[in-house]
Amino acid sequence: MHPVVAEVTARIVERSTTTRASYLARIRAAAERGPARGKLGCANLAHGFAASEPGEKQALRRTVPTAKPNVAIVTSYNDMLSAHQPYGAYPPVLKKAVVRAGGIAQVAGGVPAMCDGITQGRDGMQLSLFSRDVIAMSAGIALSHDMFDGALMLGVCDKIVPGLFIGALSFGHLPTVFVPAGPMASGLPNGEKAKVRQLFAEGKVGREELLEAESASYHSKGTCTFYGTANSNQLLMEVMGLHLPGSSFVNPDTPLRDALTRAAAERVVAITRAGGEPTPIGELVDERVIVNACVALLASGGSTNHTLHLVAMARAAGVVLTWEDLSDLSAVVPLLARVYPNGQADVNHFHAAGGVGYLIRTLVGGGLLHDDVMTVMGRGLAAHYTKEPVLRGDHLTWEEGPTRSLDTEVLRPVEQPFSADGGxxxxxxxxxxxxxxxxxxxxxxxxxxxxxxxxxxxxxxxxxxxxxxxxxxxxxxxxxxxxxxxxxxxxxxxxxxxxxxxxxxxxxxxxxxxxxxxxxxxxxxxxxxxxxxxxxxxxxxxxxxxxxxxxxxxxxxxxxxxxxxxxxxxxxxxxxxxxxxxxxxxxxxxxxxxxxxxxxxGASVFPGYAAPAQEVPVVQSV
The missing domain is CATH 3.50.30.80 (IlvD/EDD C-terminal domain-like)
Incomplete structure (x- = not known):
């Protein structure tokens, strides 16, 4: 392990001693043997399955420890936003896959999902950051019914994933898998789009030309293809072991995307107590996992919005992360990816070059990521997340991923970085x-x-x-x-x-x-x-x-x-x-x-997340 990464991790652990212990005590107290619904009164439980099909009702009536695990689906679906539109078709698919795996599933609730790309420069943008905490509260409401033994979180973009993450950690005794929807196929290159924007700003092209360029760039369902906050979210969830390996950047409406969605549902059943591999999200997300997220963000040139989100996300698990930690890590973590706006490639090119799996491989090899961490696939980051999903006929399997970058203009090894620091x-x-x-x-x-x-x-x-x-x-x-x-x-x-x-x-x-x-x-x-x-x-x-x-x-x-x-x-x-x-x-x-x-x-409204009130700095020369 790189000495600076080890030192930053150690000081985060020390700084977080009290808050992390308090958090773990709380979620462990919430964990009960058998389905939580076993503690519900009969009228309460009847409300919880009143609308279910007869077979589901029968399964949900069982509250002994051998009962089937019930999985909550929390979705950010709406059909206006390209990144979240695919989620409309997910619940029936997820439910069937959960049933095949031996569980039951219910859509527990929805959370709002807004797009900064639409609200840029508009009054609505002033709601954007606060939407993260609204999403966290909405996820908490969805999970509040004590009906569930695990959760599937459906979200992609800027505030949605951090909000779902914070909400899930408030129910940290539940095993949780995040389910991505994937990026849209590549359209007009981001560099060309940026040139048209500048020409418009100079008055050299009109609105029609600008709209044509934007429409050619943002052209179908899926996440926008530049490496902003949305795609940073996806990479971080995979490096933190909360996505299935290799699932972040598989395009929507492809056989592989569909297979990965079903596999996520099967996996969450396996990591419930009844499934035999209990992996509560609050136990999984520890100080080392937070440091891994910071390192991956820096090595990939990810979004500055995560200097807010990661701090708030860490506090949700009782981990106290600071900007100083991020800055010190940045000084030793090399920049290994060039994805727009840090380069000309988009996330599809990044994925084709080796993607998250290769990034993890080279960072672990360079001593920059903690390998001995829990993931939804089991213990060991490199053991699971350097593999890539492959369809063999109708069978989904994971095979060893690239051992070298397939395009060093986009993705490089630790030994050959684009720059020596994370920028x-x-x-x-x-x-x-x-x-x-x-x-x-x-x-x-x-x-x-x-x-x-x-x-x-x-x-x-x-x-x-x-x-x-x-x-x-x-x-x-x-x-x-x-x-x-x-x-x-x-x-x-x-x-x-x-x-x-x-x-x-x-x-x-x-x-x-x-x-x-x-x-x-x-x-x-x-x-x-x-x-x-x-x-x-x-x-x-x-x-x-x-x-x-x-x-x-x-x-x-x-x-x-x-x-x-x-x-x-x-x-x-x-x-x-x-x-x-x-x-x-x-x-x-x-x-x-x-x-x-x-x-x-973290710019959070939650009590206990905010740092002590800051004094205005002493005015002096620097």
Whole structure:
């Protein structure tokens, strides 16, 4: 094991001693011999199977330890979103497969699934991050009936998988398998789509040309093919041992995808107590598994959104993960994948080059992943997850996967990385603490010192760009009042084309924000998730136009030329208030904005997940 990975793991274990022990005690107390439904009163139990078929009713009536295990299906299906549309057909397939494996299954509930790609730049985006915790609560409601002995979680995209994960861990005594739906087939290459976006931002092509390019890229059912948060989710679930091996990036509506879906249902029955291989998710997800997720995220160049999600997901298992842990791991974990926006390939190309299985093989071989962990397939990560699924006629089997990359322009071994580090750093200084992803930022753009231009809304920045006010000048765009307590921390991905245009013109540009940038963002240096946020009195509230700001991704610094100017300044600007929140559902989330924790603690509304209240950093030179 690499000494830094071992050291980070050890300090997480030590830091988490109390919270992890408390969590394990709670889920072990919840675990009972035999189906939980055995403790239900007769009227309660009758409600639980009233709508079932006669054979299912008979099975569900049995509550002795030899009764069949009942599996909850929790689904994020809707037919508007391409990634989740395939799930509409899953419940009957899963139910039949569970029955064949000796169990019973019920659709326990649904969770909302929204798409950041649709809501970019719209008011609805201000609900996006909070939807993660709503999903976690919805999953908790679905599992709350004490009818179940295991669970199948159906979800793919940005907040959906982290939310399902957190919800599942609140019922950590239940064995749980996550069931992916797969990416859409490759369409218009992501690089070409990005070029059209920039041309549109410059006014060189019209809306019809832009819509045609977008439609050729996002063209069918399945996950979007760039390596943003959705596909980062899929890779992480596999590396954490919660997917079946090799299942993350198999396209929808293929025989192999269908076979893997059935196999997931069979596997969850096997890992229930009645199935003989009891594997509760709360026992499976330990400190080593969390570190494995961090390493895989960094090695693959995954989404910066997981600097929020992984922290919150870890806390759901009683594990205390920090940005410092991620930053220290990033310094020693090499970047092994080039998938858009960090390269020209998409996730289908990544999968064809060897995919998750090869990534695990080379990371384990390099001492960067913990191998001796539990998975839904059994103990040992490399023993199970370096294999790939293969259909032999109608029979699904797993065979040894590639022992070398099949395309070193997309996926490389530890010994031949694209870069020596994972491209994620923590920035610190008088303006607060932030994270920056550098894997897609060229070295010559990683240090920017320029006058600040301050905006309290991304629309104001885009208006200034459209008016030509940003041409011919170096600048650090400070987009503030975008944190979780201010407006729900929307993604600011619509800024990327405009910033890219300025950078391509030879201007030095960077962005500093207490908001989020999408996992699809990349080439412009972005100091994001700044905490403390402006709405909570953070230093960004006192920055003014013309202040000389430095974003230094090499040294990990976020500072002003003269930090002392912040002393005595009054805060300017403000977050939306009162009636400004009315409409598009935003008024429903006032309680979330009032109670949400800071970004570096996962931006969660759940008690116990938030870090202690942070003080505004001492203003000093760095």
């Amino acid at each position: 994620l750093k923590v920035l610190r200084g008088p303006l607060g603490t932030a994270v920056i992803k550098t894997s897609a930022v060229k070295p010559e753009h990683r240090v920017v010192t320029a006058p600040a231009l301050v905006f309290d809304d991304q629309a104001d920045f885009l208006a200034a760009f459209a008016a030509g006010e940003l041409e011919g000048r170096d600048l650090v765009a400070v987009i503030r009042y975008q944190g979780p307590a201010a407006n729900g921390m929307p993604e600011l991905h619509k800024l990327t084309p405009a910033l890219g245009v300025l950078q391509d013109r030879g201007q030095k540009v960077a962005i500093v924000t207490d908001g989020r940038m999408s996992g699809a963002s990349g080439k412009v240096p972005a100091a994001i998730h700044v905490t403390p946020e402006a709405a909570c009195g953070g230093p960004l509230a006192r920055v003014r136009d013309g202040d000389l700001v430095t974003v230094d991704a090499e040294r990990g610094v976020l500072t002003l030329e003269d930090p002392a100017v912040l002393h005595g300044r009054e805060a300017t600007g403000r977050a939306p208030q009162g009636e400004e929140w009315a409409g598009t559902g935003r008024e429903l989330f006032a309680a979330f904005r009032a109670t949400v924790g800071p970004a570096d603690a």
